[in-house]
Amino acid sequence: MHLRTATPDDVPSLYALWDRAFDAPLMVPVYETDDGRLDRTHVALDPLDGRVVGSVYWTPRELGGPDGDTLRAGGVANVATAPEARGRGLVRALLARAVEQMERDGADVALLFTGTPDVYRSSGFETFDVPLLRGAPRPVDDPDTAVSDPADDALAASAPGPGTEGDAPVQVRTDRLPGVPWPAWSAAFGWEQLAGLHGAFDVVPGGPRPLATRRTAEHWERRIPLWYSGAEVFTARAADGEVVGYLALEPGPGVLKVRELGVDLTAERAGEVVDALARTTLHRARHHDSPVVEVRLPAHALTDRFVAATLDAPVADTDTTGMLRPVRAGSDAVDRLRDTAAAGVGFHWPGDYV
Structure with missing residues (x-):
């Protein structure tokens, strides 16, 4: 050969x-x-x-x-x-x-x-x-109020009147469903909005999250739309239309996988945003008749909150598909990376797979 x-x-x-x-x-x-x-x-x-x-x-x-x-x-x-x-x-x-x-x-x-x-x-x-968690979706009784692909003016028209924006509930919008050709990023759904939230969520004390790819503009513009093409993408929005959180779900036979969650961890309403995206997950699980929801997210208090809102009697499991080897770094650096992953702190997002 x-x-x-x-x-x-x-x-x-x-x-x-x-x-x-x-x-x-x-x-x-x-x-x-x-x-x-x-x-x-x-x-x-x-x-x-x-x-x-x-x-x-x-x-x-x-x-x-x-x-x-x-x-x-x-x-x-x-x-x-x-x-x-x-x-x-x-x-x-x-x-x-x-x-x-x-x-x-x-x-x-x-x-x-x-x-x-x-x-x-x-x-x-x-x-x-x-680490990951699987479980049956919790019951959901409230109606699904997500807005499906609204025009820019429709989103503004649905917002509360002046003086109520700070108290208005977070609204979840459907931005992408599988099988729909991916258009160019738009002002209403721009990659920069998601990138900011991803960057805010993807940090740990002392620096960037171990194992996580430092996404570039090219990744967001060219690769992320491909990885999201088989996923459902939702944005949580404030009353003025600002994107304050996002969620990527991958429906499959018998399981709905939570592929990505992005929230500004320091935002005053971060918990409310997570709750809104958790309700969307439950509605989509019911829509797909999914008996299982899989949550594979890095360890954080907001991740715990999301899990508590979505999974009934979650069962712990492990994703072992990732592999590492040293090249110029010492084996000790790789061992420490592996330790951070096992602790749920180090994390590599599916949207960054090669």
């Missing part, structure tokens, strides 16, 4: 390999948001016909470190081997090339997510645990 980085001529057979290997319709669109992708895509070529029969791709990320610092990470994805080429150590060889390139690029750690962790252990990766 011939191993090298990918070229434009490899793209047709590379995509054909991924089509055979994965049931993941977002894989290619997400990959194509990375303008430097080919230079970081390592491929194995069949010596007879030049087809791509193995691949490993990685992309740089800035992550919160274990001590309030920032680490440079290489996010690994799109790992595939054609059935006829398996058993030859291609994944291990391609990962070794990728890690060497990460080291030259200044990466401290490598990060990936997988349902087959044993494939990666021989390449130095070890899993980390992320």
